[in-house]
Amino acid sequence: xxxxxxxxxxxxxxxxxxxxxxxxxxxxxxxxxxxxxxxxxxxxxxxxxxxxxxxxxxxxxxxxxxxxxxxxxxxxxxxxxxxxxxxxxxxxxxxxxxxxxxxxxxxxxxxxxxxxxxxxxxxxxxxxxxxxxxxxxxxxxxxxxxxxxxxxxxxxxxxxxxxxxxxxxxxxxxxxxxxxxxxxxxxxxxxxxxxxxxxxxxxxxxxxxxxxxxxxxxxxxxxxxxxxxxxxxxxxxxxxxxxxxxxxxxxxxxxxxxxxxxxxxxxxxxxxxxxxxxxxxxxxxxxxxxxxxxxxxxxxxxxxxxxxxxxxxxxxxxxxx
Numbered sequence: 001x002x003x004x005x006x007x008x009x010x011x012x013x014x015x016x017x018x019x020x021x022x023x024x025x026x027x028x029x030x031x032x033x034x035x036x037x038x039x040x041x042x043x044x045x046x047x048x049x050x051x052x053x054x055x056x057x058x059x060x061x062x063x064x065x066x067x068x069x070x071x072x073x074x075x076x077x078x079x080x081x082x083x084x085x086x087x088x089x090x091x092x093x094x095x096x097x098x099x100x101x102x103x104x105x106x107x108x109x110x111x112x113x114x115x116x117x118x119x120x121x122x123x124x125x126x127x128x129x130x131x132x133x134x135x136x137x138x139x140x141x142x143x144x145x146x147x148x149x150x151x152x153x154x155x156x157x158x159x160x161x162x163x164x165x166x167x168x169x170x171x172x173x174x175x176x177x178x179x180x181x182x183x184x185x186x187x188x189x190x191x192x193x194x195x196x197x198x199x200x201x202x203x204x205x206x207x208x209x210x211x212x213x214x215x216x217x218x219x220x221x222x223x224x225x226x227x228x229x230x231x232x233x234x235x236x237x238x239x240x241x242x243x244x245x246x247x248x249x250x251x252x253x254x255x256x257x258x259x260x261x262x263x264x265x266x267x268x269x270x271x272x273x274x275x276x277x278x279x280x281x282x283x284x285x286x287x288x289x290x291x292x293x294x295x296x297x298x299x300x301x302x303x304x305x306x307x308x309x310x311x312x313x314x315x316x317x318x319x320x321x
Contacts, residue, residue, distance in 0.1 A: 006040040009033045010048060011068045014061065014140075017054030057138060065139030066273070073142075073277035080119065092279055095123040096287075097132040097144035100195065101163060102268070104225035105244040106294035107145070107287075114286050120279065136271055142280045143272040143287070157269045158288050161295025165264040166246050167205060168255040169238035177238070182258050184210055191218040193231050193239035201240055205264050240264060244294075268295065 012022035013033070023033040041048050048061035057065055076092035098107050103126055115122060125132075125141060132144040137152055151157040167182070177190035187206070194202050199221075207213040220237050222228040225245065232239050233254060241255075243263070249255040270291070272284050291297075 002043070003036075003040065006036045006043075007064075007068050007071070009036040010040055010061070011065060013037065013049060013055055014057050014065055017056065019055065062138045067139075069139055069142065070273075070275075070277050070280075073279045076119070077278045091119050091121040093123070094120045094280070094283065095125060095141040096283070097125045097127050097135045097141045099132070099145055100126050100223075100225050101242050102145050105163075105242050106291060109294070110287060110290040113290065114283065117286065118279070118282055120283065133271065142276070143270055143284060145268055145270060147266055147268060148271075149267065149269055151271050154274055155271055156274050157271045158284070159297070160268045160270050160288060160291035161297030162265045162267050164243040164296055165201070165205070165240045165266065166243055166250070167238065167258045167263075168232060168241050168246050168250065169258055170233055170235040171253065171256050173232075173235045173238060174256050174258060178258060182209065184212075184214060187214050187217045189218070191220055191237040193228050193237040194219050194221055195225075195228060196221050196223045201264070201266075205240055208264070209259065209262060265296070 009022065009026060009028075012025055013019055016022045016025060019033055019037075020030055023030045026033065037049065044060070044064070046060040047058050048064060050056045050058055073092055073094070076090065079090060103124065107124075111122060111124065114120070125135065127135060132141075132146045133148060133152065135141050136144045136155065145160070149157055149159070169178070173190075178186050180186075192202055202219075203213050203215070220231060222231050225242070228239060229241055229245055229249075231237060232241065233249060238258060246255060250257060268291070270284065270288055273280065276284060
């Protein structure tokens, strides 16, 4: 039987990425938390932490962190069953990772309903698509939204639907920079609005539109979906916006669609543990149902086609807007 105080010390160090900060959070000394980790590593005959700055879990530590988080959720479920009245006031800590565009659109509304329905203290981590998967594997989150259809070993991926994007601009900006529509020549002088330097969605769209990938064009970076949309509405540039955000301004005439015959459809998947505690399974079921109602969802004809289509599509702007 693993010692619970040692497990909690380990989890605190991973969470705070520091022995000192973890010791302060647990209200114990730096020496005491070091002794707990030493005893835990000796009991498991494995090095659990890379002692750098920041402190990170080893591969063995990632396995243990998933165990700790699963135990916490299982204990919460037992408490709810045995002490129903007390369980109503207890919330299990639970973290998920999503892309910024999802958080600004369907996932924001999803969390409101989820927190009303389930007894969780939710932490939403916003990260680039290249980092959400590793966060799940390390045990930092119980699930993540990403565009990758193939799960890692020990995990499952459920198709949520597709995020639809439109290339939009303010009417005055469109008239000034694109009087004849989107052309490669005008792209060289018209500023684009991107989320950050990791954002490849704009380049993917231009490559799909022109067959080449224009790189020499001016761009602004606004690392927030709301700020990005606001910059486009203010006439500072043009860019790709999720249809859920763009449909209102498009209907009112505040924005115009620069390429009405061509949009970008990015498939999204929910990755989660294969063996989920009951509460985590409820979260998975809730998110999948909500996402499929909010996103453009249709079952692919078969798995091989799903994987082929996913590989052929541009990569989603996960975390990068």
